[in-house]
Amino acid sequence: MSVLLDVKDIAKSFKLKGHWYHKRKLNALSPLSFAIEAKKTLAIVGETGSGKSTLAKILVGAETPTTGKIYLNGQLLKNQHFKQRCQHIRMIFQDSGTTLNPSLTIQELLDEPLILNTVLNEKQRKNLIRTTLQKVGLLGDHMNFYPHMFSGGQKQRISLARAIILQPQVIILDEALAALDPSLRSQMINLLLDLQQQMGLAYILISHNLGIVRHFSDDVMIMSQGEVVESGKTIEVMRNPQHKVTQKLMMSQNFQIK
Template identity: 75%
Template sequence: MSVLLEVQELSKTYRVKEDWFKKKDIPALSALSFELEAQRTLAIVGEMGSGKSTLAKLLVGAEHPTTGKIKLNGQHLEPGNFKQRCQHIRMIFQDSATTLNPSLTIGQLLDEPLKINTNLDEAEREQLIKVTLLKVGLLAEHMNFYPHMFSGGQKQRIALARAIILSPQVVILDEALAALDPSLRSQMINLLLDLQQQMGLAFILISHNLGIVRHFSDEVMVLSDGKVVEYGSTSSVLKNPKHKYTKKLIMNQKLQMTQKLN
């Protein structure tokens, strides 16, 4: 299978004020490179401040890289072309409720990206909204409901519907499964895997939960202080970690699980 998304030597440096007269550069990402194929899932793991969220912002175009390139299907994604990113790379956040405007119906929420990014007429947009709601396990009539009328798990499905309605190629899951209880999380993972096969989606999973990473991803990239310290198939990295930082993450996860059981 050919490479869908290619990241080459991507770096991001923030210039911050040190005192009244001085500024200093803080590197958030340093020369990061990876490839992602269609229908594959790459997990990005690391502690807070490792660069995971910065990478997500660069991929969706919310921030511009200091150096490096992002290519989709071999074509360079221009930093300022947000509409191009919006159509092909979408993101789902951890707390979907905060991303849903409470004054709009679900139909209106899903209609917004269609109005901006397509030439579909009103009837065509309505039909696509209904089909997309069905795809994520909701009902077509839910387009007339408001966000407060849904449970947390249903709101995450609405966020997923908004992410896939433009038929993107890459969907970034930024801790999107973290707030769900185990049963809902399992349902969501199965739904994502089904959609991945149906639509040829590639996923980038940002997660601190190595159990989710183990079950859901094909490859894993471990970040520490904005640098890649380990990168490979999920099974090999989690079963036989090479870097001490990866071993630390796995040990910490095991300790947390033990504490929960006790």
């Protein structure tokens, strides 16, 4: 398998407010590199403030890295090409479902990215919206409904439909499964795994929950204070955690693999 997303030496520092002769900087991310293949999932785990969201924002183009480069299919992603970036790398948040604009129908919500990013006519867009809703386990006719007519789990599926409608290659799941109860969560994980195979997607899973990370990811990166302290195959890292941050995380969740 060849590399889909190649992240090389990405770092980020924020300038903090201060006197002009005493400007302070916060290093949110020290230079880090990783690569993901299609149909694979990389989990990013770390305590609060470890830099996970900053990294995710850089990947989707919402933050500019201080240094480093990102390649998708061998092509350098330019920071200013936001449209190209958001077509290929999409993000779903924990509360994505609740942020759906309540005054728009599902059809209008899913039509927005298509109008902005494609040259499809109205009929083609409507057909694509119908098939995308079916792909995420909803009905084509749900396009005429409003967000408040859906449950939390269904709203998360609508966010997923919005994320996949432009046929992206990478989806970042930022605690996207955290708010779901265990049975809805496993349904959503199975759906995500099916879509991964069908569409050749790579996932980046940001999660605090080591149970989800173990079930869902192939590889894991453990972060602390902006640095990757441990990384490797999820099962191997969890069987034999080397770094004290990983060990502490596992102990705090009473998590053990024999």
